[in-house]
Structure formats: structure tokens, C-alpha cells
Amino acid sequence: MSAEQFFAELRRIYPADRLLTGRAQLAPYESDGLTSFRARPSGVVLPETQQEVIDTVKICHKYEVPFLARGSGTSLSGGSVPIEDGLVIALNRLKRIIRYDAEQRVAVVEPGVINTAVSERAAVDRLYYAPDPSSGPVCTIGGNVAFNSGGAHCLKYGMTSNHVLGMKVVLPDGTVEQLGSDSLEGSGPDLTGMFIGSEGLFGVALEITLRLLPKPEKYYTLQAAYDSLEKAGTAVAMVVASGLLPGAMEIMDRLSMDAADAAIGAGYPKDAKAVLIVELEGTSDEVEAEKPRLHKVIEESGAYIIEAARDDEHRLKIWKGRKSAFSAVGRLSPDFIVQDGVVPRTKLGHALKEIDKLSEQYGIRVANVFHAGDGNLHPLVMFDGRQPGGLEHAEELAGEIIRLCIRLGGSITGEHGVGLEKRAYIGEMYGEDDIEFMQQLRRSVDPLELANRGKKLPSAEAPALTSVGAHPLEKQGIISRE
């Protein structure tokens, strides 16, 4: 069975303008938020109904063509880089909110629905969808599910997995399954949980049932300036040790403040080495009671400026600055790697000091902006790709940072997923047995490894990766980088 037949079958479903095969049509789908990886698919389809997705997966299965489900392509780990010569199923036109039930506090959405669109829909009832990745206005719920995405406020409320009740999915062989239900108390194994964070390896999510929460009555947002990054890191552990559970705790260093300032005029203290953003939220009574306690801890942590958001507008500006920081670093450096690692909260200060040392040692600027509350670091390693060896040198440093996280008892990814980028480290984090078990699980659902082949887990054509530098897939000519 040939590629021609494969496309002939696809053509029966899709009109020409929804089955893209031209060079100019495919090029923009070649990479995601991490442009150092690129691969060209053989085609991109733009389904408009769930049935079209199901039929497409069936055809892929029949012709053994690997496929990638794609949301908004904001993955930062190469997760939504196409599979060379595979098919991309772009889900952006599946963006209906199928059911919205304020009383039951659930929303059933299609995978292409944008993260913030859910909260916008629920706003009239003072409800919202809690997971708030910085890419919220851009990324899709389907992508969030695949990566178990989190955000600043996941410190208190948990990641995507804590907010998805059930799902309708199409498995890689084209069968459709309903996982979970409308209720939090499901019976049997938590299959929804297994699907979430699996980076698309178990098929395509078609309908996702989301839990909605009542909006906090009150927010109290505070910015504290420090003369060292380490002090800010230690402050985070102190806040938690004091028994407070803020909605969010985020740190930005000097470089990221500069970038965010240039982007949106956020107005951070000019001489601070680090700023810590802490947000209390809850009922008015709770917030009022926690305020003095928070101020006391922050003062003790050595902050030299403490400033509370004046009003809602100021609060939104503080968050806008924080959330645009990644992209804004594009103003400081033509290229950068967004690293994503986790360390135990108590070791934050230590980890930051080590990163600083590494940065100096490598002579590479590293901006730090991160979800401090969960110990989720996002060092942005800057480089100039046009300089020979620039990328490799930066990757080496990024690798050292990840090893540091593992050494400190943390993890190689907090929320951006393993994708292509972190496959090199998964063998360092897990033992061979663990990986083998994951493989077995995956093959029991997808023996042909069609769904998102080559991501997250080492696959047949690429053995477990432990090296940095040229990517093994690259050496084999499966992917290419600029």
C-alpha cells in the first residue's frame, strides 16, 4: 500500500484546502516554540469534526503512517514537531465548547479550544478554569492535556491533571474510548490520568471534560525586590514553611525583568537582582488574615522593597509582565533555550547559585524566570545561533542545569514535557526497567508506535539517548536543525 493510496483516502474526507501538501503550506508547521528542531511532514489535515479526526486516525493506522496531533504549536520541548513524512492533524478548527454547565461546574470542550477561552466563557457565572500556563491565550486544551501543563497558580490548585474529569479519545488504532466521567470520584483505574501528560502517545483527545472552580473573591498581590536571586529563592521556602499557601509564587531575575519591561513597560525596581511575586487569594476574610503574616515573612527574608498591587489593573500588569517574559527574552538574544527543570523547594536558593556559577563558567547569559512555589525552574539559556558552535555550547550548559536538577532530587521537566529535547535525559532520570515498563504500556495501546512516534520515549529507531550534542535522530537524518 502506497503513499498515493493513503492520500487518495484522505482526499475522500478532506477538500483540497483542508489537506495541505504544498511546500509553502507545510513549512509553517515544521516546528513549535522551540525552533531548533524541525521536521517536514508529508501532509497536514485540518479536520472540522471529531468524526474526521477518527477517520483520519483509522487511515493512518491502515497505512501505518505515524501522526502528530497538533494544537497551537507552543510546545517548548519539540513536542509538536512533526514526524518526518508523517501526518499532522491540526486541531485548531475543533474549537467548540460542547457543553457548559454552571451548576455542575463543568465544561466539555473540543481539543482546539484555547485555554483562556474556557474561563472567558465561565466568567459570567464567576467560575474559571484554574490551570494558567503563561501561554494561556494561545495554547489549546488538547496541548495542555498532552503535557499536563501548569502555570503560576498551580501551586495551590494543581496541574491540568487535577482539573480534567473525563475525556473522549481516539486510540492510535482508530477506536474511540470514553475515559473518566463528569464526576471526580470515578471507579476503576484512573485512565484519564494515564492519558494526561502522555504527550500524545496514547492517541488524540477529542472531547475533554473540565472542572470549573468559583473565582476567588479576593486577590492580594505583592512584589518583593531582593539584592540576590538566592535570597528570593530562600524566601519561597520560608513562605511555605510559615504555613501559608499562596495561590502563586513566581520569581524573575534581572535579565527577565529587563526583557519584560521592554515588552510591556512593567516597571520593576531598577536595581533589584530578583523580584518575587506572591499572590494570596480566597475569601476576603482569609486574605485579610493572611496579609500581615505574609508581610512579616517577606520582611524577614531580606526584601528591600515590598509593594502591593494598587488595584486590579496593576495586578494584571504584574502578571502580564511575568507571562510575557519568555518571549520578551527574544529582545535580549536572537536565540535561547527555555529550560524546564524541577528542584525541591528547599533547594531553590542553592540551585540558583549553582546556575549562576555555571553561567559564568560557560560565559553564557542565563535569564531566570520560574514558578518558584513548586520549585519549577525555567532558566533561559541565551545564544547566537549564527555563531559556529553557539547552539551546542548552549545545549551543553542547559544539559548541566538539568543534571543539577536530577542531582538535587528533582525532575527533568516541570511542565513543558520531554518531547524531543529531553529524551536525552530520560535515561538519567529513570532506570532501564522503568523505561521498559513505559514502553510496554505504550506498545500495549499502540504496537505500531504511530501516535507521536519519536517523542518522549526512546523508540525502535532511536535507542535510549544519553548524550548531548548532535541529536541521535539528527545523526540518522530523521530530524534536522537549522
Added chain:
Amino acid sequence: MQHDIPTQSFGPLGEPMADAIQKCVHCGFCLPVCPTYQVHGEEMDSPRGRIFLMKEVLEGNVELDEATPYIDKCLGCVGCITACPSGVGYGELITAFRATSEEKRERSVVDKTLRKFILETLPYPGRFRLAATAGRLAKPLKGVMPGRLGDMLDLLPKSLPPAQKLPEVFPAEGERRARVALLAGCAQQVLAPDINMATLRVLAKNGVEVVIPKSQSCCGALAAHTGAASQAKQFAKQNIKAFPPNVDAILTNAAGCGSGMHEYALWLRGEPEESAAAEFVKRVCDVSVFLEKLGLRETPSLSAPTKVAYHDACHLAHAQKVRSQPRALLRTIGNLDLVEIPSGDICCGSAGTYNIEQPETAGQLGHQKAQNIASVEPDAVATGNIGCMTQIETHLREVAFGKPIPVLHTMQILDRAYRGEAL
């Protein structure tokens, strides 16, 4: 984003293009604000996708003709610039790309004829008037006209206001506080001469003397945005000469012209006039910016309570970052209640000749905009761009059954308020 663009081979425009591409980090923050991405939901019709495509074309990986359908669909509304945290100069990229690629692209005969007709008519008020009159007469022939020419006829008004001759100097009333020069605008002069008259009266009322240099030409925006680089350059050079140095500012009252004039230094990159252009650009500003800064001498009032929805013209809000000033002026008017339009930062689909070149997308965007406007039930719409005015009027007619909602320039509203009229 890394690139291998042979910058040198694209002349003086190579560098600004490469700069913009390099700054793009492919984060997608521009997707939600891009009108064409909202309508089509595909990566090629997004700012991020277009930047990638332009890079591929400049690097020689993708044929220009394959990419042009997607580049052409770009409205040039530059909403993506406002949204981009990384500071990508998309406006410079697209203008420069269109300028450098025009001569290489292959256009069909119909396309060429239409383009030539537009470029030789619209920038010249006399010719445009003639054509518009002829077109109006041809309306009954719509059925037999080829597609897009027929669509064009739809946009022409039922009747044209009488031609108006603008004075060379319009004196200030009372004590003179400032002296400015005004760009008269081409299509605007023909379609809505009242905008210029209202502008002159409002400025005079506030002690501003206005000179209207006779030797000025079209601003050139239309030419530049359709890739007719040499025509754009010629207009820019002519205007740099035509406007006198001894005025406090050079004012525009059409957002599209204003943003075009702000690009003169880019258009004239590598030409002897480049530095003169950079100086010239600094003196250009929208009439609302100038008036707001100067401060109204007396605050006017409408004769009846009126709810006005302010529409952000892309070429004011995104391209010139002018949002607060027209709103501030409107808010000072008595009896006027200013309201915002939902999804206000999305383009109305007018965008120069877009209506003619991409009628389908333009139609969808116009319809959406009209619905959003109707949803706040205003008595009138205020904006700062003639293109938006025609587009919104056309689509409001379909949406707001029964209730005519006039669409007026901010200066027209001020003018009526000064005269104590209603809208």
C-alpha cells in the same frame, strides 16, 4: 529564530527583514490577535506562519509564488506587533518583503490590470472621482462584470458629495496657539470631504492655523502596501519637499496615511533622502494626538445624550500606538457616553485595497465587526480612518436592521459638538 538569509542580496531592505525574522521566537503570542488566523485557523495565515514563510522564501527554500497567497491575505493591520512580546518589527518585514518581491512575482492578466487600475486611480483624487462616478453608473452592469470588479462596485457610495476645493491656509480663530500642515488624503477627499472640513474647523476653533500645501501628493501607503515600491518612494520624496519646515507638526486625519508617512524612512532606505525622511517622520502625527496634547480651548457639548462606540483603526491603534488620545478627546464632549467594542483590537477587514483583493476574508471580518458594534447598541460609531468608515457602514447596514448607526470621524463628532448639534 535562526536564519540563513543572504541579507546583502536584498539591498537596503535586507537588513530590516532579517532583523524582524531573527527576533521572532515562534511563541505564537500573535496568533489570537491575527484576524486571518481567527478566520482560517491555519498556520500559514498567522503572523508566526507568515514570518516563517517569508524566511523560507528569502532563504530560497520555498518558491515565492507558492507563498504569495498567504502573504497576500495579510491585512497589514499589524495587530501582531502590539501582541508580540519579543518586539518583532512585522510592519517593516511585510512592507519590505512586498517591495522586494513584487517584481519577481507572476500575476495573472486580470490581476495585473486590476492592480494597475487601482494604483493609477486611487492615489489621485481627480481620477478617483471620475472612476467612482463611472463605476456608479456601471452598477447595473454588475452581473456581467468579472468577479472582483463587480465586488468593487458594491463599495461605491450611491452618490458622491460635491467636489471641494481646500484653501491653502485656514486661519485660526482668536489667538493663534499653533501652526500646522495637513495631509489632505486622496480617497477621503472624494468620499468624505466633510472630514477635512471638520478637521479644519475644529483646529481653527482651538487656535490652530492650518496650511495645506498644494504640491503634496498621495501619502503612498497604498502603493507601499501593494509592493509598488518605486511609486511609494516617489510620493514620499514629493511630500518631504512639499511640507514646509516652519510648522509645529504635520497632521494626518486618516490612520492609513499617518502610518504610511511614519514609514518614509524605511521606504527611502539607502536613498539620498533617507535622513531627511527620518526627520520628517518625527514631525508627523495624527490630528487627535496633536489636539489632545495641545488641550481643547473650550469643551463642546452635543445637543442630545448620545452613546458613541469608539472603533480603533488598526493603523492608529497598532501601527501608531494611538489609543488613548481620541478617546480622551471624545470623553471631554458633553452629552457623550463613550463605550468600547468587544474584541475591539481585531481588524474590521478594510485595510486599504484588501476589500478588493480578498473580498471573502474582508467580508467575514466586516460582518464580525458590525455584529460586535451592534452588540453594544451605540447611537453612533467614532473612528479615525476613512477606510474603516466605509467598511463598517457597509456591514452595519446588514446587521443593525432598521436602526441606522452613523459612522463618523472623531473630528466630525467634535465639529458637530462645537456647533451644538446632534449626531
